[in-house]
Amino acid sequence: AALGWTGFLCRLRYMTRKIYLNPGMKNALYSTPNCPIMPTVKQIEKRDSVLTSKQQxxxxxxxxxxxxxxxPFEVLQIDPEATDEELKKRFRALSILVHPDKNQDDPDRAQxxxxxxxxxxxxxxxxxxxxxxVDVIQAGREYVEHNMKEKKKQLKKDGKPQFLEEDDPEMFRQAVYKQTMKLFAELEIKRKEREAKDMHERKRAREEEIETAEKAKREREWQKNFEETRDGRVDSWRSFQAGKSKAKKEKKPRSFLKPPKVKMEQRE
Structure with a gap:
């Protein structure tokens, strides 16, 4: 766990030790001096001495x-190749440093x-x-390496010295770090977009479900009211029909005035 990103950096330096010392000197190689594959105990102690609670x-x-x-490896400052035991030790050490009980002067931020x-x-x-x-970190490193390869191809095609600032181990490490952070951020943005889309779809489906349920409820209530008022409607209709029949029976025929009979005049 104590290796952290220092060990990771040294590994990167070891992997990328083939760099150009001079743009005009093709295939000149060197290995970064004084950079062992694993950090020494003194290097670990020196680094850990500045990891105060406030700084963390x-x-x-x-x-x-x-x-x-x-x-997560950046948060815990641990090498991606660390063992589970190293991971556990690192978590314990770091969690103690930032625990609210140890930082009572700033408990909210510590939490x-x-x-x-x-x-x-x-x-x-x-x-x-x-x-x-781990895949994201590896993808970030591969992207930088591929990008460097393509740039050198173009430089060679243009007849220019094939030297890039990423040939320097420290610059290479920074490029990998930046690309890795970019990939993590892009994945998180996409995850949030998918989550928002899924939430919108669930909300829309729920609204449709509620609307369907309310529509079915209105139809059931209408049908119930229709059935409950059936007898009343039948009685009203019968009463109406009976009233019409009675009115017909009670209706008297119309009488018309007959004109007086005209007597024929008799002539003698």
Missing amino acids: IDRLLRPGSSYFNLN LAFEAVDKAYKNLLDPEQKKRA
Whole structure:
């Protein structure tokens, strides 16, 4: 666990030791001096001596931490190749440093930092989540290496010295770090977009479900009212029909005035 990103950097330096010392000297190689594959005990002690509680809290809550902390290895400052035991030790050490009980002068920020550490640790305990994080880191490194290869091809085609700033181990490490953070951020943005889309779909489906249920309820209530008032409607109709029949019976025939009979005049 104590190796951290220092060990990771040294590995990168070892892997990328073939660099050009001079743009005009083709295939000139060198190995970075005084950089062993693994950090020494003194290097570890020197690094750990500056990892105070406040510094760790500041690191975990720095601007942009919502994206920086997407990389669980970065949160715990541990090598991706660390063993489970090393991971466990590192979590214990870091969680003690940022625990609210140890930082009572700033418990709220300490709590947020502790939650970030705890989340990173749990992610790395999950084999699937850990593999995903390792894959992202590997993809970031491969992207930088591929990009460097393409740039050198173009430089060669243009007849220019095939020298890139990423040939320097430190610049290479920074390029890998930036690309890795970019990939983590892009994946998180896509995840949030999918989550928002799924939430919208669930909300729409729920609204349709409620509307369908309300429509069915209105239809049932209408049918119920229709059945309950059936007898009343029948009685009203019968009464209406009976009233019409009675009115017909009671209706007298119309009488017309007959004109007086005209007597024929008799002539003698």
